[in-house]
Amino acid sequence: xxxxxxxxxxxxxxxxxxxxxxxxxxxxxxxxxxxxxxxxxxxxxxxxxxxxxxxxxxxxxxxxxxxxxxxxxxxxxxxxxxxxxxxxxxxxxxxxxxxxxxxxxxxxxxxxxxxxxxxxxxxxxxxxxxxxxxxxxxxxxxxxxxxxxxxxxxxxxxxxxxxxxxxxxxxxxxxxxxxxxxxxxxxxxxxxxxxxxxxxxxxxxxxxxxxxxxxxxxxxxxxxxxxxxxxxxxxxxxxxxxxxxxxxxxxxxxxxxxxxxxxxxxxxxxxxxxxxxxxxxxxxxxxxxxxxxxxxxxxxxxxxxxxxxxxxxxxxxxxxxxxxxxxxxxxxxxxxxxxxxxxxxxxxxxxxxxxxxxxxxxxxxxxxxxxxxxxxxxxxxxxxxxxxxxxxxxxxxxxxxxxxxxxxxxxxxxxxxxxxxxxxxxxxxxxxxxxxxxxxxxxxxxxxxxxxxxxxxxxxxxxxxxxxxxxxxxxxxxxxxxxxxxxxxxxxxxxxxxxxxxxxxxxxxxxxxxxxxxxxxxxxxxxxxxxxxxxxxxxxxxxxxxxxxxxxxxxxxxxxxxxxxxxxxxxxxxxxxxxxxxxxxxxxxxxxxxxxxxxxxxxxxxxxxxxxxxxxxxxxxxxxxxxxxxxxxxxxxxxxxxxxxxxxxxxxxxxxxxxxxxxxxxxxxxxxxxxxxxxxxxxxxxxxxxxxxxxxxxxxxxxxxxxxxxxxxxxxxxxxxxxxxxxxxxx
Numbered sequence: 001x002x003x004x005x006x007x008x009x010x011x012x013x014x015x016x017x018x019x020x021x022x023x024x025x026x027x028x029x030x031x032x033x034x035x036x037x038x039x040x041x042x043x044x045x046x047x048x049x050x051x052x053x054x055x056x057x058x059x060x061x062x063x064x065x066x067x068x069x070x071x072x073x074x075x076x077x078x079x080x081x082x083x084x085x086x087x088x089x090x091x092x093x094x095x096x097x098x099x100x101x102x103x104x105x106x107x108x109x110x111x112x113x114x115x116x117x118x119x120x121x122x123x124x125x126x127x128x129x130x131x132x133x134x135x136x137x138x139x140x141x142x143x144x145x146x147x148x149x150x151x152x153x154x155x156x157x158x159x160x161x162x163x164x165x166x167x168x169x170x171x172x173x174x175x176x177x178x179x180x181x182x183x184x185x186x187x188x189x190x191x192x193x194x195x196x197x198x199x200x201x202x203x204x205x206x207x208x209x210x211x212x213x214x215x216x217x218x219x220x221x222x223x224x225x226x227x228x229x230x231x232x233x234x235x236x237x238x239x240x241x242x243x244x245x246x247x248x249x250x251x252x253x254x255x256x257x258x259x260x261x262x263x264x265x266x267x268x269x270x271x272x273x274x275x276x277x278x279x280x281x282x283x284x285x286x287x288x289x290x291x292x293x294x295x296x297x298x299x300x301x302x303x304x305x306x307x308x309x310x311x312x313x314x315x316x317x318x319x320x321x322x323x324x325x326x327x328x329x330x331x332x333x334x335x336x337x338x339x340x341x342x343x344x345x346x347x348x349x350x351x352x353x354x355x356x357x358x359x360x361x362x363x364x365x366x367x368x369x370x371x372x373x374x375x376x377x378x379x380x381x382x383x384x385x386x387x388x389x390x391x392x393x394x395x396x397x398x399x400x401x402x403x404x405x406x407x408x409x410x411x412x413x414x415x416x417x418x419x420x421x422x423x424x425x426x427x428x429x430x431x432x433x434x435x436x437x438x439x440x441x442x443x444x445x446x447x448x449x450x451x452x453x454x455x456x457x458x459x460x461x462x463x464x465x466x467x468x469x470x471x472x473x474x475x476x477x478x479x480x481x482x483x484x485x486x487x488x489x490x491x492x493x494x495x496x497x498x499x500x501x502x503x504x505x506x507x508x509x510x511x512x513x514x515x516x517x518x519x520x521x522x523x524x525x526x527x528x529x530x531x532x533x534x535x536x537x538x539x540x541x542x543x544x545x546x547x548x549x550x551x552x553x554x555x556x557x558x559x560x561x562x563x564x565x566x567x568x569x570x571x572x573x574x575x576x577x578x579x580x581x582x583x584x585x586x587x588x589x590x591x592x593x594x595x596x597x598x599x600x601x602x603x604x605x606x607x608x609x610x611x612x613x614x615x616x617x618x619x620x621x622x623x624x625x626x627x628x629x630x631x632x633x634x635x636x637x638x639x640x641x642x643x644x645x646x647x648x649x650x651x652x653x654x655x656x657x658x659x660x661x662x663x664x665x666x667x668x669x670x671x672x673x674x675x676x677x678x679x680x681x682x683x684x685x686x687x688x689x690x691x692x693x694x695x696x697x698x699x700x701x702x703x704x705x706x707x708x709x710x711x712x713x714x715x716x717x718x719x720x721x722x723x724x725x726x727x728x729x730x731x
Contacts, residue, residue: 012061012281020066020106023054027099034092039080044087048077049427053318054102060285060321065116066105072123073098079127090132097134098123161267168260173575175256179249186242192235271311275353276304278313282324286349289328296335296346297328303353306361311459315435316363319428323365323451324349326425331369331449341446343368359553360479361457366450372443374400381406401441402538405429429537433587436462436477436570440538454479461556464573464583465532466549470519473581475554475573476532480586482540483533484548490721492529493634500634501542503533505623507630511593512544517568521546536590543589556583568592613731614638614655618648618662618674619692624715628661628692628723635724645669649677652684658731661723664693664704672707679708688730692723 030047055070073095079085101119105111126132210221283299290297332338332347339345352364378392381403387395395403404425428451432439437455456462456479464475465484485503492499492510499510510531514521532543554573570585615637619625625641632639640657642648646668648660660678664671671691678684690711691704704712711726 009061016057016061016063017106019057020054023050023057024099024103024106026050027054028103031092031096031099034087034095039087039092041081044077044081048074048081051077053427056318056321056325060281063105065111066102068120069098069101069105069116069123072120072127075127076123079129085127085129088132090134091126093134094122094126094132168256168263172253172257172260175249175253179246179253182242182246182249186239186246189235189239189242192239271309272307273310273313274304275306275308275313276301277310278308278316278320278353279304279351282320282351285321286324286328289325290332290347293329294334295328295332297332298346298348299324300348300350301352302350303355306353306355308353308361308457309459312435312455312457315431316453316455319431319453320351320363320365322425322428324351327365327367327369327449331367331371333370355457356454359457359462361455363453363455364450365453366448368448371445371447371449372401372404372441374443374445377401377403397443398538401443404441405439405537433585435459436479438479438536438586459556461553463551464554465551466575466581467513467530467532467545468547468549469513469517469545470521472519473549473575473579474513475581475583476534476543477570477583477586478551480534480536481532482535485529485531485533485542486548487529487531489527489529493631494636500630501531502627502631503542505627506540507627508533508540508542509593510542510544511596513589514544514546515596516543516589516593534586534590536586539590541590541593543593554581554583613658614640615727616640616642616648616651616657616660618642618645618660618666618671620644620663620666624663631723632661632727635727637727645671645674649674652678652687657687659688659690659727661690661692661727664691664695664700672703675704675707675709688727690723690726690730 027047027050030043030050034043051070051074055067055074058064058066058070076085076091076095080087080091085091098119101116122133206221207225210218210225213221279301283301286297286299327349332349333341333343335345338347348368350364350366352362352366354362354364356362374397377400378387378395381387382389382392384406386403386406392400405428406426429439432453432455435455436459437453440452440454441449442452443449463478465478465481467474467476487501492501494500501508501510512521513519530545530548532545532548534541534543554575556571556573568585568588570583572580572582574580615632617625617628617632617639619628619641620643625643629639629641640651640655642651644666645662648662649669651657652660660674662671662674669677671693675689675691678687678689688710689708690713691709692713692715693700693704694715695701696714701712710730713722713726
């Protein structure tokens with residue numbers, strides 16, 4: 001099938017006009033605030049990103065004049081953002097003039113090549129610290145002509161119809177809730193009807209015995225019985241009406257459900273587009289980028305027939321462009337370099353759409369290039385002041401890979417018009433999280449990198465976990481929730497005055513949702529904690545909530561233009577009972593949690609005696625040694641470690657310790673031999689020894705006690721409380 005490049009170019013230009021109009025509006029507002037109020041670091045970062053994205057969009061449609069101005073403008077903002085230049089009023093005015101120049105080109109005004117060249121030269125000179133020379137007059141911006149097509153109008157009407165269909169879907173949930181209440185009302189009448197049948201004989205006997213009563217008493221009893229008969233008739237009528245109302249409510253609920261779901265499905269089918277619409281124009285862009293970089297590349301696309309919400313695809317175009325640009329510029333090697341490594345001269349980039357479940361899909365972008373340069377990333381992070389040398393060295397490969405998402409970090413040694421500013425991946429991550437998704441990274445040196453974007457298929461509805469905290473109800477996107485846990489309160493321990501949880505061999509931070517959102521927590525008296533295990537940006541953490549209400553599919557409502565971006569909130573939804581519930585933003589929750597300085601979960605500090613006690617761990621397994629160290633430090637002890645029995649013996653002879661926790665099976669000197677040597681030493685004979693081992697036979701236990709161990713704990717049934725109790729008893 002031949003590619004109609006002319007039609008494609010017109011389509012891309014139409015998309016660019018819409019995007020550029022929005023970005024230019026943001027830039028105009030931001031620069032106006034700079035002029036009146038000064039610039040904050042956050043506003044500089046925001047405008048820097050807008051100019052960066054506008055430059056990329058202009059390049060995609062071949063608008064070279066706009067791209068050149070934005071590139072020079074970006075250099076100036078980058079220098080200010082990096083702290084090498086001060087944002088003086090003259091530089092702000094130069095930025096405003098650059099904005100006017102781009103607006104003029106966007107409006108279709110003929111380009112004055114001399115003025116444009118002078119503007120670019122002024123911007124580049126200002127970026128190098130030269131004195132700013134402002135033009136005498138600003139470019140006049142003509143009004144944009146009205147677009148002749150009806151595409152934008154019809155799209156707006158479609159969005160309005162979709163909004164009304166979502167409202168109808170909400171009414172369906174409310175009707176279902178009312179039908180359930182009617183059923184409960186009918187069921188409440190059933191016992192009364194049964195009681196009437198049982199009491200019928202008693203009332204008949206009362207009527208017969210009334211003849212023996214005095215006349216006045218007969219009249220009173222007769223009036224009472226008549227009132228009872230009337231009341232029973234009313235109850236029968238109410239019961240019958242309740243049955244009819246329940247039937248009508250069920251019928252109305254079912255009819256409304258069928259109507260709303262059919263309408264929503266039809267409208268969603270209009271908005272659902274094949275994934276192929278996302279990749280339109282990308283193969284040509286990849287080839288152009290490869291030619292500029294002197295590389296050869298093949299782009300393979302799979303799963304392009306998957307149907308995805310058009311709004312999701314629109315939001316993904318910019319992140320996907322960044323990922324492909326990085327794959328070509330950073331990931332793939334030149335043909336000569338690939339041949340030297342035994343690879344085909346033509347690099348391979350694979351783009352695949354995979355449906356994960358009924359409401360989720362994965363966008364996978366993979367290349368067979370050089371992979372991430374982790375050492376360079378660490379060095380850049382240290383140079384930028386994000387990490388110290390010690391922290392950088394302690395990072396694992398997975399943790400170092402996450403540095404690529406930090407704003408301003410890039411492994412490119414050269415700043416080019418393609419990349420090197422360290423901004424693209426930060427934009428990718430923010431864009432993915434904004435639509436309720438998450439991004440994961442895999443990289444292998446010499447084999448390439450793979451980005452996994454986990455996203456909802458539909459932007460209007462998704463599954464959420466409903467929780468209650470501080471007498472308020474919240475919804476948490478299920479995509480970010482790995483597990484829901486209910487654990488004893490003792491499972492949460494303090495480590496360096498921070499609540500932590502050891503789960504599946506990993507020490508996880510724990511935060512209270514009330515602390516993160518600044519709410520007043522309620523008292524917990526049942527001894528158990530309800531926790532959500534979340535994964536955000538590759539980091540796992542536990543979030544304490546007061547009550548788990550369940551999970552359900554919800555319709556997402558934005559907060560309106562006045563509340564376009566509210567920290568910790570993704571949007572709002574209305575439950576079936578009419579309750580308005582905020583939807584929490586997982587990424588914001590994690591950032592807010594990291595900024596939390598106090599926690600209601602922090603237990604009272606241990607006494608000075610506990611803090612002064614020094615323990616030694618002898619364990620040859622790195623994982624077990626780290627787990628034991630985390631448990632003991634979390635309990636307030638000072639802890640030192642040794643890799644085997646001989647190293648532990650040397651440590652005991654060199655410094656005072658209050659207790660030894662030792663494995664049995666270790667190289668050079670096992671735990672039994674170490675314990676025997678301690679008991680034979682005059683200075684160490686009274687030192688408490690706790691053996692923690694996988695050896696569980698009676699013979700092994702007897703051998704440990706014979707060697708002189710004070711406690712023998714088996715790892716297969718080992719719990720941290722058992723270890724802490726044993727230590728407290730011994731010291």
